[in-house]
Amino acid sequence: MTQHIASSRPDSPVRRALGWMGAATAALLAACATPPAPQPPAPVVVAPPPAPAPAAQEPQPSLVSQAASPLEYRKDGARHIYERNANRIYKGQLPPLMHAVGVLQVEVDRMGNVSQLNWMRAPSHVPEVMREIERTVRAAAPFPAPVRMGRVTYTDVWLWDKSGNFQLDTLTEGQRRK
Template sequence: MRDIQTALHPAPQAQALAPDSRSPWAWLGLLMAGLLASCAAPVPPPVVAPPPLVVVPAPPPPVSTLPAPDLISQAGSPLEYRKDGARHIYERNTTRIYKGQLPPLMHAVGVLQVEVDGRGNVRNVNWMRAPSHVPDVMREIERTVRAAAPFPAPVRMGGVTYTDVWLWDKSGNFQLDTLTEGQRSK
């Protein structure tokens, strides 16, 4: 009989655990408890130590990938470099150099400034006195200078701007004042 009595009237502990099917508040409490449990913060994953830092030494300063200039000038001033520049133009234009003394009347005379960088490249040409009456000669002189590049690299100065006088004959040949053989009087 005790079993029947226990089944009809459960023990107080059993009543606390099982909701009364007649009490809506009991169901509501269970629902709230379930909702609160689902909102609980998740368990964080275990902390993994980061790998140790690897110290990489700084790379060495960049090495110039440009080859050394083939021609080098040891000139210490633009006036000294003027001779190196003139010789270089003469070497590149052997068939166009006027041989001997120039005639008394020149076809064109021009004063040209040439800017050369530290590697011997022509950066700029600037007319100080242009033979503007013969624009074809001006263009030819500029072309000749640019075609002669690279000039001897002015290693002691790191770059130079030098000036030379172009003496142009009507034959199309020329001399530079720096290396001129002079001019006939008649």
């Protein structure tokens, strides 16, 4: 019984020996244990590249011409001007004498906008007619877009009656003889 009492004291040699043995055993077991399996590296999350910004969509032309030459486009341009000015087209054959005759070059961009006007033969004796023809052409824009050519410069002859009505040579009904 005396021995049991001696080992229950905190500073007893038995208790100290057991403490050292326990610590040594724990250290020995720790040294012999296999190291923990290495953890696989965390997956690297790579964000997808940003989507390209949507290209600015150009408005599509509402009128399109499939003409492959300025001569073909001239008909589309004349029809377009006639459609926009139906009440100003001279009906029937023109009289033998015209108030004005002008030759105008019209440049149309790929969207059908008038980008330039150039008089080849200006009716300079009637500047008000020149201004009215130019105004009429610009007011008719946009013209059919010349999709096969990208842009076009075409020429037409304006036949102007003293009434203020006109015909274009491309679609003229001709002139009366005296």
